[in-house]
Amino acid sequence: MSTAQRPLWPSRSDAGWLIFAALAFAGLNTLLYVLGDRTSGAWGPAAGLVLQITCDLTLVLLFRYPGPVCAFITAAAFAMLAADTFAPGLLVPVNPLALTTVPTITPVILSQAARVLDKRTLLCVAGVLAVIAARPWTPSWATTPFGLLSTALPALSSLYFEARKQLLQSLRDRAERAEREQHLLAEQARAAERRRLAGEMHDVVTHRLSLMVLHAGALGVTSADPAARAAAEDIRREGALALDELRDLVGVLRNGTEAGPRTLSPAEPGDPARLAEESRSVGVATDLVVDGDPAQVSPTVARTAYRLVQEALTNVRKHAPGASATVSLRYHPGGLDVSVDSTAAAHPPDPALAGSGSGAGLAGLRQRVELVGGRFDAGPRPGGGFRVGAILPAYVPTAEGSDCDPGARGR
Known part of the structure; x- marks a missing residue:
C-alpha cells in the first residue's frame, strides 16, 4: 500500500493507544530530565529532552510513514552515539539515568513496525539499532544487555506474533474454503x-x-x-x-432442460375451477374467489397452485366431513397468493378414509412450493377449521419458464 493510500491509524483503538504511548514516553523523558543531569553541550541543557520528545511524537505517524519514522529513529540513535563519542554531554548527559543509549521510544517503534514493514527491512533497522544500543566495541553490563532488550527482543517478538497471526488467519481461511468446497x-x-x-x-x-x-x-x-x-x-x-x-x-x-412450452387456460384440467366443481359434486360446499389475471404467472407456478388446491380440498373431504371450503387465488405482477380455508368438521371423519393417505401430503406441498421459490403455510384457523396457503413467485427460472413465460406473463 502506498503512503498516499495508507491510513494514519488502522483503527480508532490503535489511534488511542498510540497517542497515549507517545504522551506517556514524553512524560517519562520529562521526568528523567527533571530528576537527572542536564546536557552540558553547546545546544543547551534541554537538547537531549527535545530530541527524545521529538522521537516520542513520531510514534503517532508510524503507520502512515513507517519508513521515514524508522529512519528518523535510526538517525537520532546515530546522533546520540556520535555526540556521546565525540562531544560528551551534547545530546546525552554524561551520567544519564536511563541505561539505554538509543531513544527510549525505540522498543515501541520496533514492536509496531512489524505490522507495516516487511521482514527484511525491519530486521535491518533492528540490527543497526541493536549494534548502536549494545555497543559491542565497548561491552558493558550497564549498556549491552539493556541495549539488546530494547531493540532485538521487541523486533523478534513482534515478528513471531505477526507470523503466528498470519498462520492462524491462513488456517481460518483454509477451513472456510474447505467448508465452502464441501x-x-x-x-x-x-x-x-x-x-x-x-x-x-x-x-x-x-x-x-x-x-x-x-x-x-x-x-x-x-x-x-x-x-x-x-x-x-x-x-x-x-x-x-x-x-x-x-x-x-x-x-x-433437471433445472428445466426437458420442460417445454405450455400455457394453462380455464378449459384445461389444471384449472382450479375444475377442482372446486369436483369438490361441490361430492357434497363439499366450495367457493372459488379469483382476483387478477392468471396469465401473470408461469405454467410451473400455476400447476404448483393447482396441486396445492387439489391436496387441500382432498384433505377437507377426508378429514372434515360437512365442512365448507373457500379457495382464494390472487394474481398480481409479483406472483400468486393462494389459500384454501375450511370450516370445522360437522361430524367425525370416516376412519378408513382418513387413514387412506400417506401422511406426507402437507410435507410434499411444502417441498413443491419451496422448489419454485415460494413460501408455504398451513395450520388451524383461530375460529376452527384449517388453512393451507402459499405465496408463489410469478416466474421460475427453468427452461419452461424462459421459453414460454414472457408470452404467458405478457412481458
Missing part, C-alpha cells in the same frame, strides 16, 4: 441425483404413460361400446395430463 460438492451431488432421477422418470415412466395414452386412444376409436369409448377417452385425457405434469416435473428436476 457445500459445493454436496450441492453438485444433489444436482447429479436430481438429474439421475429425471433421467429415470423420462426414460421409464414417460415411455409407459405414452404407450397407455396411445392404447387408450386406439381403444376409443375401435371400440363399439359407448361406455368403453368414454372410459378410454377419460384414460387418454388423464394420461395426457399426467404426461404434461411429468414433463414439467422432469424439467424442474
Whole structure:
C-alpha cells in the first residue's frame, strides 16, 4: 500500500493507544530530565529532552510513514552515539539515568513496525539499532544487555506474533474454503441425483404413460361400446395430463432442460375451477374467489397452485366431513397468493378414509412450493377449521419458464 493510500491509524483503538504511548514516553523523558543531569553541550541543557520528545511524537505517524519514522529513529540513535563519542554531554548527559543509549521510544517503534514493514527491512533497522544500543566495541553490563532488550527482543517478538497471526488467519481461511468446497460438492451431488432421477422418470415412466395414452386412444376409436369409448377417452385425457405434469416435473428436476412450452387456460384440467366443481359434486360446499389475471404467472407456478388446491380440498373431504371450503387465488405482477380455508368438521371423519393417505401430503406441498421459490403455510384457523396457503413467485427460472413465460406473463 502506498503512503498516499495508507491510513494514519488502522483503527480508532490503535489511534488511542498510540497517542497515549507517545504522551506517556514524553512524560517519562520529562521526568528523567527533571530528576537527572542536564546536557552540558553547546545546544543547551534541554537538547537531549527535545530530541527524545521529538522521537516520542513520531510514534503517532508510524503507520502512515513507517519508513521515514524508522529512519528518523535510526538517525537520532546515530546522533546520540556520535555526540556521546565525540562531544560528551551534547545530546546525552554524561551520567544519564536511563541505561539505554538509543531513544527510549525505540522498543515501541520496533514492536509496531512489524505490522507495516516487511521482514527484511525491519530486521535491518533492528540490527543497526541493536549494534548502536549494545555497543559491542565497548561491552558493558550497564549498556549491552539493556541495549539488546530494547531493540532485538521487541523486533523478534513482534515478528513471531505477526507470523503466528498470519498462520492462524491462513488456517481460518483454509477451513472456510474447505467448508465452502464441501457445500459445493454436496450441492453438485444433489444436482447429479436430481438429474439421475429425471433421467429415470423420462426414460421409464414417460415411455409407459405414452404407450397407455396411445392404447387408450386406439381403444376409443375401435371400440363399439359407448361406455368403453368414454372410459378410454377419460384414460387418454388423464394420461395426457399426467404426461404434461411429468414433463414439467422432469424439467424442474433437471433445472428445466426437458420442460417445454405450455400455457394453462380455464378449459384445461389444471384449472382450479375444475377442482372446486369436483369438490361441490361430492357434497363439499366450495367457493372459488379469483382476483387478477392468471396469465401473470408461469405454467410451473400455476400447476404448483393447482396441486396445492387439489391436496387441500382432498384433505377437507377426508378429514372434515360437512365442512365448507373457500379457495382464494390472487394474481398480481409479483406472483400468486393462494389459500384454501375450511370450516370445522360437522361430524367425525370416516376412519378408513382418513387413514387412506400417506401422511406426507402437507410435507410434499411444502417441498413443491419451496422448489419454485415460494413460501408455504398451513395450520388451524383461530375460529376452527384449517388453512393451507402459499405465496408463489410469478416466474421460475427453468427452461419452461424462459421459453414460454414472457408470452404467458405478457412481458
